[in-house]
Each structure stands twice: as structure tokens, then as C-alpha cells.
Amino acid sequence: MNWLKNVRLETSETIDKYGRIQTMTEIFNLEIDSNGRIAKIIPSRDSPSDQNSFDAKGKLALPAFSDLHNHLDKTYLSLQWKASRPAKNLEERLAMEAEELVALAETIEQRADAMIQKHLSNGVNHIRTHVNIDPFIGLENLYGIKRALDKHQDYLSYDIVAFPQHGLLKHPEMPDLLRAALQQGATMLGALDPGGIDKDIENSLQMTMDLAKEFNVSVDMHLHDRGQLGYYTMRHWLKIVDEQDFKGKTSFSHAFGLAGISTGKQQLFAKQLKAHDVSILTTIPISINSQLIPIDCLTESGVFVGIGCDGFYDSWSPYVSGDVLEKVREFCEYTGKKTERELRESLKYVTKGITPLTSEGVYQWPKVGDEASFVLLDASCSAEAVARVSQTQSRTLINRGNIYLNN
Template sequence: MLPEVSAIDMAGKLALPAFKERHNHLDKTYLSLGWKACRPVSKLSERLALEAAELEVLAESVEQRASAMIERHLSYGVNHIRTHVNIDPFIGLRNLEGVKKALKKYEPYLTYEIVAFPQHGLLEHAEVPDLLRQALASGATILGALDPAGVDQAVEESLALTMALAQEFDVDVDMHLHDRGEVGFYTMDRWLEMVEACGYTGRTAFSHAFGLAHLSPAMQTNFAQKLRAQQVEIMTTIPISIHNQLIPIDTLRQQGVRVSVGCDGFYDSWNPNFSGDILEKVQQFCEYTGKSSERALRESLGLITQGITPLDANGQQVWPVVGDEASFVFVEASCSAEVVARVPQNRQLMHQGKLYQASSNLHVPSK
């Protein structure tokens, strides 16, 4: 005899795997504050200087702002967030503490990872390595890194210290790599050599990885095979810029490299324009790369579901099956391809059997 279970009538809506936001910055958003456009800059160092100038003020509202961003993600069907959190000499661990409080409030509806992120460099400020150690001992679950060439201006030293810290705390590494061209490619290639030498396979993600964009197709394929061998995941966002070529997402996936798409930041000092809808990013990817067939559209959904799609390459249903986690996004659509192409706005998230119900007072800071 079957045990009694409660049932929820979803009125014929389509069930999809819950979405995963794998590249985000909960501590940076201006959400819940008044309108503020960002100031144009000509290089990364200028952007970082502008960000540093407002860190102290923004730290006071980090829990409130992070909560507002989390609620936006939940409303769009996201039940997992990997967030980078600034760990820097200007505010220490204050952003980390605020983000932790925000995430804690929403644990019934999502899982999360916290990346201790040295946004203002690992080497320039002597206190940063110890601050990262404190963060990893205080709730951060992943070690971040940023442009060993462009920001730290010392590729070997920066990579070596990053590996030493990762091994010290036995944590994965998520490395932001904006550097383009040969230096960006060299940084990734050198890190893979360290990973192999240190036995750290399966512990790395490259965020952005812009250095892959302008390689020849043959080099892209060969390097994708290296990434797969070391089980490196690529975290990117769409679009990068109309002035710059996208990284070779299709080539990477064809070679067995897992690629995840995230919103990065939205409505912050870097960019005021993003909606925060991760599904919109998938639609943009399909538009930019000319994907329009039923199969191409539905397979692109895997960019935001950790590769899980309802149908396999042959069109046979492979998800959900008995025993799968009861985490879904319910939408008004006939199939997953239509969802990618049309981006329905009314969505209902279920996380581990629990329906998310938005509340107008959830993002009030905790006492």
C-alpha cells in the first residue's frame, strides 16, 4: 500500500530541471537601492578603483541587496547559486558575513556555493592571502582567483600561491580570467600543468576564459581536450561584447567540457543593464550562434541545468525518472525548445518538493 502523499495540481504546466546560476556576485548588486548608472572606464584597473571607492558604503546594506538578488533568481527558477564574494583589504570579511546571512534565509529554496574572491588582487595587498584563509575558515567553500597577469602582474607567483592556498584548505578553485590573447591562454595552460603536477584534477573552474576566444579552431579543440582531461568546468556569461568574439562554447561542449552560463553581476557598478534572468542568457546564446532547430534549442538548456535536459540527443525522455530530486521549474510552454526561444516570464520554482512563494518582507536584514 502506497503511503499518503500530498499532490499539487500544476494545471498542465511544463516541468523543467531547476536552473543553476553558476557565476554570480551577490555582494555587488545595487538592487533594493535607488537607481544608479555606472561610470564608463577604459580598462579593468579603473573599474576596480571605482568599485573600491564605494565598498565601505555598500557593505552596510550587503545582506539586504544580496537578498533582493536571491529573490530575483528564485522567481526566475534558480535553485542553486555559486556566488563570488569580495575578500579584500578595504572591508575584510564584511561582504562574506552579509551574504551568508542572506543565503541562510533562503535555504528552504536553494543550495549554494560561496567563492572567496580576491577582486582587488592576490599579491598587491599583503594582507589578502590571510584574509582568504579567514574566509575559507568562515564559510566560503571555494577559493577564487583573478587575472594573474592583468591584475597581479606575476603569473607564476600568483598561480603558485593560489594552488598553495587551495591545497591548504582542500578546496576547489574558481579562477576569473579576463585576460585575452596569448597571456590569457598561457595562464590557463600553465595552471593546467600545475593541476596535473599537484594531482588537483577535477577541482578547477575557469570563469570567463576570454583567452580561448581568438585561438584557431584546431587550437580550441586541442585545448578543450586538455580541459576535459583535467575535468575543468567553464563558467561564462552571454553576451561578452559585440566587439569581442564569444568563447567557443560549442567546441568545448562537443569535446566533453562542461560549460555553465551565469548572469555574472547585474545592476551594479560594472553594468546597469542585465535583467538577472538566466534563461534569457541561453536565448541570447542561441540567437548569437544561429541555433534555431528543435534539438539545438533544447540542448542549449543544459547550459543552466548542469547538463540535465528532459530529452537526449535522439529525442528520448531521460528526465525525470524515479529517484530524481524533486526540483523543477514549471512554465507555460509545450516543450523545452519553446522555453529557450520564447523565455516565458511566469515561472514557478519547486526546490526539493517545496514550492517557492515570494514574500515582500524576506529581504529585510536579519537582527
């Protein structure tokens, strides 16, 4: 494809007679070069002479989406329906999962492929997936996940996190299993609740740091521990980061400990996270008993926040749709966001921080030289796309000029 024709782009904003902000759009033609980047942006009335084109037919272009917290190895997609089994607590759930993932191992590539295709159809061109590495499954899931991801390399990029779902210290073989995973295709190191699961915060965190530095990889740490336990864990990790010169290589996934501390502490700690260049990657809880972490406070302090689906349709929950745009809508609904700017700005949580307009309504994306990666969808603007997201909404992913048409 040399040209993307008749694509709707957000250009500015205006205020109507009621004082309500409205997003303005226009139709353009975009030339895509051989490297998958934008070479020209011209008004649609200026028809390109090259016939190798794709007609967007007036659909809105948004930055391609990212799912920054996923578990491709756990989904039931492509298998017969089954609901989740009840579990009394996290440890019981993990024990059930250990048994189940062994039984599911033979369908790992099939199930992961089904989830990847669902993401591509929804407009996702980057997936960060955690893959269980443990004494029960070994590296089998890693191999299957990598095969599934590599089949779609024209349409997406990925991170694979070697994830010790059953703890780092509880099984003596875990450090060597994680080393093997990082040698065999995992691109990042995971960690899980050094307090709640490993029961030894200091040693668990230090071993995680030792492994990360051994392989020069970043760390994505699942932290479900709430209140002071989770808060202490994060503060202690930042202390180790300072001691080991590891700034800019940490993500805290979930970080539920942030929800159980005072507003003042949240604001102070958000500044520390920013100073250490720590990302927060989370999902939006469904249960009304689950507190949402202070995403707005983190964002105001300049902390990068990304939203993912976590697992969807797996042993943990049958409900999650697997649509990151729906997660953004849920976030806006839970936090009372209703205005054009609030809805429009929230898109950044699934676009790696990119939005078509600045917070003041000034054009900033796409520009000549940018990667030609878009989601095309039926909406008048990004605020409508967020607020009125629908599972039946037709979307087309374009990744570096490659059109994904399997939807």
C-alpha cells in the first residue's frame, strides 16, 4: 500500500454555544513509504496519482492500540465453554492453575493464536504478555507463545515476560528456569508478590534484581498485595533500584498497594515513581469491592500508565471481553469522566501515550515521519470512540503500512 485514502483525522477543537468542547476533523490522504512510515499528508481533494491505495471511506484513524498486561498462555479461547472454578484465596487459585495449565499445554499455540487474532481485529499492534515459567509447565508455554506471536510479525510487536506465577523462592529450581526462559526468547523478567507469595520481600526482590542485571533486562512486577504490604514492597524495590543503578527499567503491574494509602502518600510516592522512571501497568477491576489505583494522580505526576486486559476468558474470569478500548471506557465510567477532553485524553492509556490532539486541543498526530500504524473505526472522534465503544464496532488495524484484514 502506497496511499491510505479518505481517512478522517482530528485537527482541532471548538466550543459550541453551550460552552461544550467539540472535536473537529477533516479527511486526508496519507502516503506510506517502503519503511512503513508516513511520507505525505494531503487534503483528500488532492487525489494521489498512485493507484496502490486503501480507501478508509471516511473512517476515523486513531493510534494503534497496545495491551500492556496480558496472559496469552491462560486463555480458554478456541476451547469449549467453561466457567471459572471458585477459589478461597490467591494461593488456592494458583494451585488450581498449576494443575490446569499442564492439561492445557497441548493447545497453547492454538489458544494464544485465537487471542492474538482477537487483539488484531480490535486494533492492537503491541502485546506485552506474561508467560508462566514454573516447575509444573517448564518452558513449554514460552515456546508455544513465541510461535504464535511470530506468525503475526507483520502486524504486531511484543514483549514476553518470564513470569514466576508460583513464586521465586518457594521452588529451588525457579532461578535456573527463569535463566533458561531469558535465554530462549523471553524479553523481560517478571516477579510476583514478594510478600504475599514468597513471604520474604528483601530476598525475593534482591534475587529478582540479580537475575535482571545478569541478563540486562527490564522487570515487570505483579503486585497484588494491598495496603502497607504492597506499598512497602514498592518502596523497598526503589531503594534497591537506587543502590543498583537500575533506573528506567521497572514496571509495577496492578500496584494495588497504591489504593490503600492516603491521598498525601499517593501524591508523594507518584513523584518518586516519576523520579525513578517507573511505569504502572494495570487493568480496570470489575468487582465493586476492588479499589481502583490512583491513575489520575499518577498521570498528573508524569508517571507512564498503561492499561491492559490482563487475562480474558480463563480460569480467573469468564467475563473480560479482551478489548482494551472497552477497558478505557470502564476507566472513564468508574472515575466520572464525561467531557470531550476527559474522554479524548484517556485514550492515551492504550496508545503508549499518543493522542491525536494535545490536552489543549492542538493537532499533534499523525505527522510526516511517524510510523504508519493506525486503527480505523466508525466514530466521529476519539471521545466518541471511547464513550460509545461497541463489541460489534468494525475496526481495521494498519501496522507499519500492513493492513490486517482477518476480521
